[in-house]
Amino acid sequence: xxxxxxxxxxxxxxxxxxxxxxxxxxxxxxxxxxxxxxxxxxxxxxxxxxxxxxxxxxxxxxxxxxxxxxxxxxxxxxxxxxxxxxxxxxxxxxxxxxxxxxxxxxxxxxxxxxxxxxxxxxxxxxxxxxxxxxxxxxxxxxxxxxxxxxxxxxxxxxxxxxxxxxxxxxxxxxxxxxxxxxxxxxxxxxxxxxxxxxxxxxxxxxxxxxxxxxxxxxxxxxxxxxxxxxxxxxxxxxxxxxxxxxxxxxxxxxxxxxxxxxxxxxxxxxxxxxxxxxxxxxxxxxxxxxxxxxxxxxxxxxxxxxxxxxxxxxxxxxxxxxxxxxxxxxxxxxxxxxxxxxxxxxxxxxxxxxxxxxxxxxxxxxxxxxxxxxxxxxxxxxxxxxxxxxxxxxxxxxxxxxxxxxxxx
Amino acid sequence: xxxxxxxxxxxxxxxxxxxxxxxxxxxxxxxxxxxxxxxxxxxxxxxxxxxxxxxxxxxxxxxxxxxxxxxxxxxxxxxxxxxxxxxxxxxxxxxxxxxxxxxxxxxxxxxxxxxxxxxxxxxxxxxxxxxxxxxxxxxxxxxxxxxxxxxxxxxxxxxxxxxxxxxxxxxxxxxxxxxxxxxxxxxxxxxxxxxxxxxxxxxxxxxxxxxxxxxxxxxxxxxxxxxxxxxxxxxxxxxxxxxxxxxxxxxxxxxxxxxxxxxxxxxxxxxxxxxxxxxxxxxxxxxxxxxxxxxxxxxxxxxxxxxxxxxxxxxxxxxxxxxxxxxxxxxxxxxxxxxxxxxxxxxxxxxxxxxxxxxxxxxxxxxxxxxxxxxxxxxxxxxxxxxxxxxxxxxxxxxxxxxxxxxxx
Numbered sequence: 097x098x099x100x101x102x103x104x105x106x107x108x109x110x111x112x113x114x115x116x117x118x119x120x121x122x123x124x125x126x127x128x129x130x131x132x133x134x135x136x137x138x139x140x141x142x143x144x145x146x147x148x149x150x151x152x153x154x155x156x157x158x159x160x161x162x163x164x165x166x167x168x169x170x171x172x173x174x175x176x177x178x179x180x181x182x183x184x185x186x187x188x189x190x191x192x193x194x195x196x197x198x199x200x201x202x203x204x205x206x207x208x209x210x211x212x213x214x215x216x217x218x219x220x221x222x223x224x225x226x227x228x229x230x231x232x233x234x235x236x237x238x239x240x241x242x243x244x245x246x247x248x249x250x251x252x253x254x255x256x257x258x259x260x261x262x263x264x265x266x267x268x269x270x271x272x273x274x275x276x277x278x279x280x281x282x283x284x285x286x287x288x289x290x291x292x293x294x295x296x297x298x299x300x301x302x303x304x305x306x307x308x309x310x311x312x313x314x315x316x317x318x319x320x321x322x323x324x325x326x327x328x329x330x331x332x333x334x335x336x337x338x339x340x341x342x343x344x345x346x347x348x349x350x351x352x353x354x355x356x357x358x359x360x361x362x363x364x365x366x367x368x369x370x371x372x373x374x375x376x377x378x379x380x381x382x383x384x385x386x387x388x389x390x391x392x393x394x395x396x397x398x399x400x401x402x403x404x405x406x407x408x409x410x411x412x413x414x415x416x417x418x419x420x421x422x423x424x425x426x427x428x429x430x431x432x433x434x435x436x437x438x439x440x441x442x443x444x445x446x447x448x449x450x451x452x453x454x455x456x457x458x459x460x461x462x463x464x465x466x467x468x469x470x471x472x473x474x475x476x477x478x479x480x481x482x483x484x485x486x487x488x489x490x491x492x493x494x495x496x497x498x499x500x501x502x503x504x505x
Numbered sequence: 506x507x508x509x510x511x512x513x514x515x516x517x518x519x520x521x522x523x524x525x526x527x528x529x530x531x532x533x534x535x536x537x538x539x540x541x542x543x544x545x546x547x548x549x550x551x552x553x554x555x556x557x558x559x560x561x562x563x564x565x566x567x568x569x570x571x572x573x574x575x576x577x578x579x580x581x582x583x584x585x586x587x588x589x590x591x592x593x594x595x596x597x598x599x600x601x602x603x604x605x606x607x608x609x610x611x612x613x614x615x616x617x618x619x620x621x622x623x624x625x626x627x628x629x630x631x632x633x634x635x636x637x638x639x640x641x642x643x644x645x646x647x648x649x650x651x652x653x654x655x656x657x658x659x660x661x662x663x664x665x666x667x668x669x670x671x672x673x674x675x676x677x678x679x680x681x682x683x684x685x686x687x688x689x690x691x692x693x694x695x696x697x698x699x700x701x702x703x704x705x706x707x708x709x710x711x712x713x714x715x716x717x718x719x720x721x722x723x724x725x726x727x728x729x730x731x732x733x734x735x736x737x738x739x740x741x742x743x744x745x746x747x748x749x750x751x752x753x754x755x756x757x758x759x760x761x762x763x764x765x766x767x768x769x770x771x772x773x774x775x776x777x778x779x780x781x782x783x784x785x786x787x788x789x790x791x792x793x794x795x796x797x798x799x800x801x802x803x804x805x806x807x808x809x810x811x812x813x814x815x816x817x818x819x820x821x822x823x824x825x826x827x828x829x830x831x832x833x834x835x836x837x838x839x840x841x842x843x844x845x846x847x848x849x850x851x852x853x854x855x856x857x858x859x860x861x862x863x864x865x866x867x868x869x870x871x872x873x874x875x876x877x878x879x880x881x882x883x884x885x886x887x888x889x890x891x892x893x894x895x896x897x898x899x900x901x902x903x904x905x906x907x908x909x910x911x912x913x914x
Binding site for chain 1: 522527529533543544557713787895898
């Protein structure tokens, strides 16, 4: 089934917001087995909206619109679609009741213009809005389907997920099911080379690679009559990929590296503490973004100045003088000092040069040392990253997390 | 001048990438005084691309396309546009030279399909690509202008900024210049209420408000014949806004709160240390994202467990027992302990419940205490935030940064 997405709102044409709605809906429609042929964005202008909708209706069996359902004069979506599909707008009592109680619950007076939202096209399927005031709707006419969703992403996603998706499933003869494998420690082109024969010979399932901030993902997607059949088609391909790239694989379920690490720490009841210099608390802040990590994470010490390395971690001033703050020796003393304070099962310390200043020919920007003490096993790795300060810090965080993942595996 | 943006690439229709090109170009075009009427996204399909370009050409004086200029069979943009504009493709010697040296520099063999990129429409203005292989171009015909740029954002932005923008400036009779003011500590609707008379009466300059994670921005935009005139039109409006909302204003130059705080610390030569519980190193990691902050930032201590608060900061165990880890008493002892260790001019400590678990009727999720010791002045503020763990942590970080900003002002 051919489909188009029409995003309505002048703020899009000013470049004030990124059109994440079109991304989300494209992913959803593709997974549901619809072919997306066009995205359109158009402002709050009746004539241009009408023209675009006519163009899209000529070329698509399904159109999803977002935006323009609100209470103001600018919001023209419903009126324009109703007119094009030859329908009148009707007062919809259940939507009125929902709207009234929405305002009552919040102790707010409902201004008159809000009533506009409860007039909906004759014979449509009304989609209720759990996160806002404007209901959405589905109209079918002459084998064409139009689905109108609100513009705010939270309202749109909830309405699509809970009310529109099940309707679309009945209209599609197949599904596209995907599995995302995530890798660390291998570049995109090296990974692609390992899989070149698979990638070029596979038609269904397909294999696609994506790179993002030092990580690489592989999406394996199968088109099948239902999810079960797709899963069965995907299974042997995933097994083959795993057999070739297992050392680099850290998630089969599209998880972040920090989620995988946090889960392992909690499962195995391992306590952890961190000493950070160049990453300045970034590893601690990522780890503590995971709810429940307090059972495992004891403390983090951000020793940015030299004196703080001495005072907080007992690094020997002569080590700093002789080898410098960015050295294997300092990294090791940091982690040993941390262990003496925290007694955590796993202690990790990191020191390096995030740049853009502070580098030298012997110690360039991007040089990072990570030391780890797990029970009584001490190791220290060094890395040389390139790019911006932000990228170097991000790479350092991922490398530290990956060291933890490896030792816990 | 009416304009449209056409984004070309099947990956857009799969929802694999976010269309940031359309956002960037919309902002640029609006600032240059062009009205953007449509965005289109279309896949690598010759017929559908031709249809969309015809539609856009009928309705726009200027079309900017992105994508589809590369060396593969899929890349059809140039051929389709040349055909629509009645032009042949010609071999372009300077582009060939650039391409050859691009490969030579990288010690890579140039495969034959790359040559496709140096055939360009007759009579076009060629736009060189400083970050990649595919040149772009401008064609003018029958008072219509088409500008084709490559798809990768880095290549596209560089080409637009350095080669297309100056061309467009000659086509526009006016500019739109904007100034963005950023506020903290006031909600969007409260801020709008303060400015309602201004917002509704202003036509040029216009005033628009935006909300984002607890911060609010105001964009004041003027349409004028040049930037100087626009600046003069904006000045009195900005002064009026400042006179009404000055206590909340933290930047007149669209800076992040953390940038403003870091700049103040460095300017005034003030050293700072942090003790974080619920934010888990997030304040330290934000502050250390600023290059050069090592002159001011001494250390951060992430005391996540109770025992670490005692051991690292000297919090009295009886304080923790009597008042709890999330209390004004603990926050104050944390900051006093931190000061004894670090001797920094400014010490800040934060403790709270980020959720979603760990709340109680007396101490709900979102309760945060922030204590600050600046020289010998001790203060402690409490906050109650709502929302997700991520949002509560973010609000806590912003509130801490704002406390620092206030005391340094």
